[in-house]
Amino acid sequence: MKTNNKLVLGFFGFGVVGEGVYKVIGQTPSLSARIKKVCIKNPDKPRNAPRELFTTDANELLNDPEINIIVEMINDSDAAFNIVSTAMKNGKNVVSASKKMIAEHLPELLALQKETGLSLLYEAACCASIPVIRNLEEYYDNDLLHSISAVVNGSTNYILSKMFEEKLTFKNALLQAQQLGFAESDPTLDVDGYDALNKWTFLLTHAYGIIPEKGQLVFTGIQNINEQDAAVGAQKDCVIRLTAYAKKLKTGKVAAFVLPRFVKQDDLLAFIKNEFNGVVIESSFADKQFFYGKGAGSYPTASAVLSDISALRYGYKYEYKKLYHHEQGVLTNDFFVKVYVGFTDWKYVRKDEFESVEEWNSNNKVNYLVGIIHFKKLFQSDWWKKNGVSLVLTSDPIIESLDVVRLKKRSLELAGYTG
Amino acid sequence: MKTNNKLVLGFFGFGVVGEGVYKVIGQTPSLSARIKKVCIKNPDKPRNAPRELFTTDANELLNDPEINIIVEMINDSDAAFNIVSTAMKNGKNVVSASKKMIAEHLPELLALQKETGLSLLYEAACCASIPVIRNLEEYYDNDLLHSISAVVNGSTNYILSKMFEEKLTFKNALLQAQQLGFAESDPTLDVDGYDALNKWTFLLTHAYGIIPEKGQLVFTGIQNINEQDAAVGAQKDCVIRLTAYAKKLKTGKVAAFVLPRFVKQDDLLAFIKNEFNGVVIESSFADKQFFYGKGAGSYPTASAVLSDISALRYGYKYEYKKLYHHEQGVLTNDFFVKVYVGFTDWKYVRKDEFESVEEWNSNNKVNYLVGIIHFKKLFQSDWWKKNGVSLVLTSDPIIESLDVVRLKKRSLELAGYTG
Numbered sequence: 040m041k042t043n044n045k046l047v048l049g050f051f052g053f054g055v056v057g058e059g060v061y062k063v064i065g066q067t068p069s070l071s072a073r074i075k076k077v078c079i080k081n082p083d084k085p086r087n088a089p090r091e092l093f094t095t096d097a098n099e100l101l102n103d104p105e106i107n108i109i110v111e112m113i114n115d116s117d118a119a120f121n122i123v124s125t126a127m128k129n130g131k132n133v134v135s136a137s138k139k140m141i142a143e144h145l146p147e148l149l150a151l152q153k154e155t156g157l158s159l160l161y162e163a164a165c166c167a168s169i170p171v172i173r174n175l176e177e178y179y180d181n182d183l184l185h186s187i188s189a190v191v192n193g194s195t196n197y198i199l200s201k202m203f204e205e206k207l208t209f210k211n212a213l214l215q216a217q218q219l220g221f222a223e224s225d226p227t228l229d230v231d232g233y234d235a236l237n238k239w240t241f242l243l244t245h246a247y248g249i250i251p252e253k254g255q256l257v258f259t260g261i262q263n264i265n266e267q268d269a270a271v272g273a274q275k276d277c278v279i280r281l282t283a284y285a286k287k288l289k290t291g292k293v294a295a296f297v298l299p300r301f302v303k304q305d306d307l308l309a310f311i312k313n314e315f316n317g318v319v320i321e322s323s324f325a326d327k328q329f330f331y332g333k334g335a336g337s338y339p340t341a342s343a344v345l346s347d348i349s350a351l352r353y354g355y356k357y358e359y360k361k362l363y364h365h366e367q368g369v370l371t372n373d374f375f376v377k378v379y380v381g382f383t384d385w386k387y388v389r390k391d392e393f394e395s396v397e398e399w400n401s402n403n404k405v406n407y408l409v410g411i412i413h414f415k416k417l418f419q420s421d422w423w424k425k426n427g428v429s430l431v432l433t434s435d436p437i438i439e440s441l442d443v444v445r446l447k448k449r450s451l452e453l454a455g456y457t458g
Numbered sequence: 459m460k461t462n463n464k465l466v467l468g469f470f471g472f473g474v475v476g477e478g479v480y481k482v483i484g485q486t487p488s489l490s491a492r493i494k495k496v497c498i499k500n501p502d503k504p505r506n507a508p509r510e511l512f513t514t515d516a517n518e519l520l521n522d523p524e525i526n527i528i529v530e531m532i533n534d535s536d537a538a539f540n541i542v543s544t545a546m547k548n549g550k551n552v553v554s555a556s557k558k559m560i561a562e563h564l565p566e567l568l569a570l571q572k573e574t575g576l577s578l579l580y581e582a583a584c585c586a587s588i589p590v591i592r593n594l595e596e597y598y599d600n601d602l603l604h605s606i607s608a609v610v611n612g613s614t615n616y617i618l619s620k621m622f623e624e625k626l627t628f629k630n631a632l633l634q635a636q637q638l639g640f641a642e643s644d645p646t647l648d649v650d651g652y653d654a655l656n657k658w659t660f661l662l663t664h665a666y667g668i669i670p671e672k673g674q675l676v677f678t679g680i681q682n683i684n685e686q687d688a689a690v691g692a693q694k695d696c697v698i699r700l701t702a703y704a705k706k707l708k709t710g711k712v713a714a715f716v717l718p719r720f721v722k723q724d725d726l727l728a729f730i731k732n733e734f735n736g737v738v739i740e741s742s743f744a745d746k747q748f749f750y751g752k753g754a755g756s757y758p759t760a761s762a763v764l765s766d767i768s769a770l771r772y773g774y775k776y777e778y779k780k781l782y783h784h785e786q787g788v789l790t791n792d793f794f795v796k797v798y799v800g801f802t803d804w805k806y807v808r809k810d811e812f813e814s815v816e817e818w819n820s821n822n823k824v825n826y827l828v829g830i831i832h833f834k835k836l837f838q839s840d841w842w843k844k845n846g847v848s849l850v851l852t853s854d855p856i857i858e859s860l861d862v863v864r865l866k867k868r869s870l871e872l873a874g875y876t877g
Contacts, residue, residue, distance in 0.1 A: 069779075325762075329749070330750075
């Protein structure tokens with residue numbers, strides 16, 4: 040293993056994460072890394088670093104032969120992709136924290152790594168300080184992954200925690216999250232599930248060798264979760280988690296999605312509270328494993344960036360073993376899920392799409408059903424994402440076998456409900 | 459990074475772990491590893507593998523130039539050390555699962571790695587399938603570790619869980635653990651804390667660069683924990699965990715020990731139930747992280763061995779960064795702890811050793827105190843390990859400042875107890 044002690048860094052971005060990494064590197068002299076230049080957009084903004092460190096000219100970094108690592112931490116994902124691809128074409132290794140950019144440009148980024156033989160590391164892009172990508176790559180490389188379920192978005196988890204624990208309304212919980220800096224002023228990316236979807240997109244590559252196409256993954260956020268859902272959950276001794284989930288089915292294909300889900304109080308996912316993130320990995324040999332930590336914030340994210348920079352000293356690369364060395368996983372929507380659907384009006388629910396209904400409550404106060412629906416139906420329609428409807432998976436949501444469903448269909452008839 | 463695809467393995471041991479690794483390798487063809495020979499002690503024992511695989515002659519493996527990795531999984535720690543050191547002197551990389559051997563021979567094993575430049579990996583020796591060593595080495599290499607607390611012994615944790623959750627007596631819980639294979643027929647190594655101590659010995663090297671000398675770490679097991687302790691814990695909304703603990707104090711020195719400890723129900727350690735293990739890492743940048751999984755058993759241990767073998771394809775080595783590249787940590791006993799002491803008779807308790815007593819209960823039914831004691835006193839004496847006494851740290855056990863203790867000493871006087 041070659042040790043390259045001369046790490047000369049070029050930064051893009053000096054926001055919360057960029058400044059965090061700058062400070063953290065200042066506090067870890069053992070890394071012997073030098074930040075040569077930081078490219079920023081706005082030269083007039085006051086910065087907590089010497090003026091001569093900054094430039095607005097990207098080429099000053101990208102064409103500097105002394106800089107061997109580009110650390111990309113900007114918000115604009117198209118600009119980020121340009122930076123990253125130019126850097127790699129110019130022979131530089133890259134560390135990135137931009138989940139959106141990675142999710143949107145995954146095929147190109149994979150090709151770039153192949154072509155250049157260079158390293159692109161992005162542990163900070165998923166669950167910040169939790170080393171989930173590296174462990175999936177290195178530690179579970181030969182183990183058979185049954186399933187991964189994870190809470191990968193801190194903002195939504197904070198809101199859900201407050202709704203359940205302190206009985207706050209969605210609105211007030213969101214407001215509190217914003218005040219504490221756990222949610223953006225425009226929270227749509229987080230609340231509607233886009234951020235979790237982005238992270239899950241490339242995590243599926245490391246876990247199962249899947250490169251999801253745009254629109255291929257069923258997802259939603261917690262935008263429609265309301266106090267009734269929380270109350271029903273509490274009755275069932277459950278909390279709601281926006282769960283990123285993937286499971287290898289008996290057919291060998293992989294079910295994957297990002298959806299709100301009821302989880303029992305004693306479930307590992309229920310343990311993940313407030314702004315924390317966590318990942319539960321179930322595999323043949325290692326059995327059930329749980330990784331838990333801060334999924335956002337300046338220092339936790341910086342610590343992941345730092346670990347990636349540090350790994351580059353030894354020429355570390357993701358090998359994408361599941362993609363290149365194993366049989367690639369294939370996504371499927373051919374399975375059933377048991378879901379809770381809350382509604383303000385019965386007319387919003389596409390009742391004909393359900394295979395069976397197990398629970399049914401509709402009165403002035405509480406309006407919901409619990410039933411089984413084919414996952415393809417969720418993929419094809421979007422009534423369940425609209426205002427006035429909240430869909431939450433049950434705690435053990437996936438039903439693979441049709442026989443079980445057929446049996447349960449009887450309950451639908453017995454309940455006098457035949458669609 | 460050099461990829462060495464030809465992994466030719468020589469096994470020592472074909473017990474629970476050895477057979478597990480054999481099976482697991484058979485199920486992961488992507489590893490392209492070949493087991494050439496397995497050295498066993500008893501040739502007459504029936505084995506679930508072809509007869510020609512086995513030998514009783516260690517040299518057949520150690521002198522075979524084709525075998526490039528020795529996988530050592532035997533129980534006898536002196537024999538294991540001989541095997542490992544001969545193998546390394548003969549130019550072979552080694553994967554070991556023998557925690558006792560590693561703890562007892564740590565300085566020699568470090569020297570051997572330095573001399574030979576070869577790799578010795580032993581992730582399976584601590585918490586089995588939880589990648590704690592590798593993450594401490596690689597991921598937290600530049601982060602400042604505030605503390606690590608861990609449950610590293612599954613047998614004792616199983617017993618404690620059953621005592622708390624099902625109100626079993628210690629005896630019955632132990633019996634159940636033995637029946638389920640979570641405890642050995644001679645459970646002393648586990649129950650008295652030796653196993654946890656062994657694991658903690660080398661984990662301190664990876665976490666803080668400390669190589670504890672024999673007898674330097676204060677430890678005990680759960681041999682004296684009884685139903686009263688469980689009942690008192692339950693009253694305080696706590697469970698007991700045999701906690702391996704290390705904390706960097708304000709002085710820069712490190713407090714470390716293995717002791718039973720009350721942990722609040724909502725503490726991460728309380729979440730670790732039955733035979734599971736878990737590690738909580740608190741650091742400057744990554745904040746609080748939690749790793750959780752199966753800490754023992756054939757397949758979980760095998761999965762760790764497999765990951766180590768797989769890592770050798772890329773010439774992976776522990777760098778012992780905290781030991782060689784950072785300022786080495788220094789152990790100290792110069793701090794105070796708040797402890798609960800249960801007793802059958804007051805005479806067993808060395809009351810004069812306490813700085814203060816906060817709680818006091820002594821009647822026919824319940825006999826215990828909660829007080830503050832200098833840690834050096836625990837190091838120097840052993841009354842607290844003897845029959846009839848059970849010592850349990852409180853949930854936030856370490857008190858660094860003397861001022862706080864002096865103030866609390868008043869409470870001792872107020873309680874009319876002056877030693």
